[in-house]
Amino acid sequence: MPDPAHGRTSTKSGPRIRRITLLRLAVPLKREIKHASHTRTSSENLVVRVELAGGTLGHGEGVPRPYVTGETIESTFESLARHDWARIVGEPADFAGAVRTIGSIRLPENEADPRGMAGNAARCALEIALLDAYGRAFGEPIGRAVELAEFSGLRRYATVRGVRYGGAITADSFRKEIRSAIKFRVYGFRDVKTKVGVEGQDDARRLAWIRRILGGKVELRIDANEAWKPAELIERTQPLRRYAIAALEQPVPHAEVGSLAELRPKLGMPVMLDESLCGYPDAERTLREGTGDILNVRLSKCGGILPSLRIIALAHRSGLGLQLGCHPGETAILSAAGRHVAGRVDGISWVEGSYDRHILRENVSREDITFGFGGRAKPLAGPGLGISIDPEAVDAMATERRELAYD
Structure with missing residues (x-):
C-alpha cells in the first residue's frame, strides 16, 4: 500500500x-x-x-x-x-x-x-x-538544491551572489518609527517596508515623515496585513499615493481578495499578495483573476524551498513580481535557508530576513548571520545550511x- x-x-x-x-x-x-x-x-x-x-x-x-x-x-x-x-x-x-x-x-x-x-x-x-x-x-x-530544481522558467544566477536585504519599520510609537527610519537612511538601505492600517495611527502623517527622512531614492513599501475592507480601500490608500509607494502588501482580508481584480487598477500602486499567497493554487488564482501584481513568497507558509521555487518559476513565466519574505521570529535556520535561495534566484525585487540580532534575544546558531551595512550579506559557505546549529x-x-x- x-x-x-x-x-x-x-x-x-x-x-x-x-x-x-x-x-x-x-x-x-x-x-x-x-x-x-x-x-x-x-x-x-x-x-x-x-x-x-x-x-x-x-x-x-x-x-x-x-x-x-x-x-x-x-x-x-x-x-x-x-x-x-x-x-x-x-x-x-x-x-x-x-x-x-x-x-x-x-x-x-x-x-x-x-x-x-x-x-x-x-x-x-x-x-x-x-x-x-x-x-x-x-x-x-542547501543552495545546490536550488540549482538542481527542475521548474520550467525558473531564472537563476550563473554564480552565487551576496544578498541585499530591506529594512522593516514596525507599527511602533511614532518616535521609535522615526528613529528606525533615520537608522535605515544612515546605514544605506535601498528599500524599507512599514506597516499601515493599525488602529489609531495616522498613516499619511507617518509616511510623510518616513519618506522625508528616507529621501526619494529609497524604495518604500507598505503592508496592511488585511486591515481594510474593499469598500474603504480607495479612500484609505488615496492619501498615501503621494509618497511613491513601491508596493501595497495584502490590503484586504484573504476572504475578500477577489475584490482586488476590480480595485487593483484604481489604486495607483502595485498590489502584493501575502496572506493570499500560501500555495501554488493561490499563485494560479492570482494570474487567473488578476488580483495581484507581486507575490510575497515565504518559505514556511509556502511549504519549503522546493515548493517556493515552483511558485517563483510560475511568476517568472507570467511576469509577476516577487518578494522573498520572512516571518517575524524566524531563527538562523530559516534565515540561512532564505539566504541560499535569494543568492541563487534572479528576478526577486525585495528580500526580507536575516534580522536575527536585531529581533531575537537568543538564537540557535553559533555564527551571527545578521545582515550588515545597507542590508548586505555574503553567501553562506559550507555544506548543508552553511551554519553551525548549537x-x-x-x-x-x-x-x-x-x-x-x-x-
Missing part, C-alpha cells in the same frame, strides 16, 4: 534516517512586534532535527501561524509523526537523489487543501532538516519535544 506522503523509496546504499526530533521552540524577541492583525513578544516555532545513520544532524524550521496556513505546533507534530520518514526517504546515494526524493514529499492535508497550504510549515521544517542533513552528509550546500541552544528554547525513532 503506498504511503500517503507520496515519497519515493530508494534501495541505494546511502545514509538512512535514524531519528527525527520534533521541537516546539519559544523564541524570545527583543521587542514587541505589532501589525494590524497581531501583536507578539515571542515566536512559537517548529524545529525538526534529523539524525542520519552515522550521526550527521540536520535542522529545519517552520513558523506555524493559525491565521496564515491554519497550522499550530500541535497540528505540525501530529502531521509529521504519522509517517515513516526513514522508509519514505530511503537511502539516497547522492545529494541529487536526496533532492529528488525530498521534493516529492507531500502531506495528505496539503493534498486535500484547495489552496495547497495546509501543512506547509510542517513540510518546510522537515524539508530543510532533510536537505541540511543530506547536504552535510554529501558535502553540498543543539544545546535549541534544547534550551524547547518547551516540548517528540522523538520519532527508526532504528
Whole structure:
C-alpha cells in the first residue's frame, strides 16, 4: 500500500534516517512586534532535527501561524509523526537523489487543501532538516538544491551572489518609527517596508515623515496585513499615493481578495499578495483573476524551498513580481535557508530576513548571520545550511519535544 506522503523509496546504499526530533521552540524577541492583525513578544516555532545513520544532524524550521496556513505546533507534530520518514526517504546515494526524493514529499492535508497550504510549515521544517542533513552528509550546500530544481522558467544566477536585504519599520510609537527610519537612511538601505492600517495611527502623517527622512531614492513599501475592507480601500490608500509607494502588501482580508481584480487598477500602486499567497493554487488564482501584481513568497507558509521555487518559476513565466519574505521570529535556520535561495534566484525585487540580532534575544546558531551595512550579506559557505546549529541552544528554547525513532 503506498504511503500517503507520496515519497519515493530508494534501495541505494546511502545514509538512512535514524531519528527525527520534533521541537516546539519559544523564541524570545527583543521587542514587541505589532501589525494590524497581531501583536507578539515571542515566536512559537517548529524545529525538526534529523539524525542520519552515522550521526550527521540536520535542522529545519517552520513558523506555524493559525491565521496564515491554519497550522499550530500541535497540528505540525501530529502531521509529521504519522509517517515513516526513514522508509519514505530511503537511502539516497547522492545529494541529487536526496533532492529528488525530498521534493516529492507531500502531506495528505496539503493534498486535500484547495489552496495547497495546509501543512506547509510542517513540510518546510522537515524539508530543510532533510536537505541540511543530506547536504552535510554529501558535502553540498542547501543552495545546490536550488540549482538542481527542475521548474520550467525558473531564472537563476550563473554564480552565487551576496544578498541585499530591506529594512522593516514596525507599527511602533511614532518616535521609535522615526528613529528606525533615520537608522535605515544612515546605514544605506535601498528599500524599507512599514506597516499601515493599525488602529489609531495616522498613516499619511507617518509616511510623510518616513519618506522625508528616507529621501526619494529609497524604495518604500507598505503592508496592511488585511486591515481594510474593499469598500474603504480607495479612500484609505488615496492619501498615501503621494509618497511613491513601491508596493501595497495584502490590503484586504484573504476572504475578500477577489475584490482586488476590480480595485487593483484604481489604486495607483502595485498590489502584493501575502496572506493570499500560501500555495501554488493561490499563485494560479492570482494570474487567473488578476488580483495581484507581486507575490510575497515565504518559505514556511509556502511549504519549503522546493515548493517556493515552483511558485517563483510560475511568476517568472507570467511576469509577476516577487518578494522573498520572512516571518517575524524566524531563527538562523530559516534565515540561512532564505539566504541560499535569494543568492541563487534572479528576478526577486525585495528580500526580507536575516534580522536575527536585531529581533531575537537568543538564537540557535553559533555564527551571527545578521545582515550588515545597507542590508548586505555574503553567501553562506559550507555544506548543508552553511551554519553551525548549537543543539544545546535549541534544547534550551524547547518547551516540548517528540522523538520519532527508526532504528
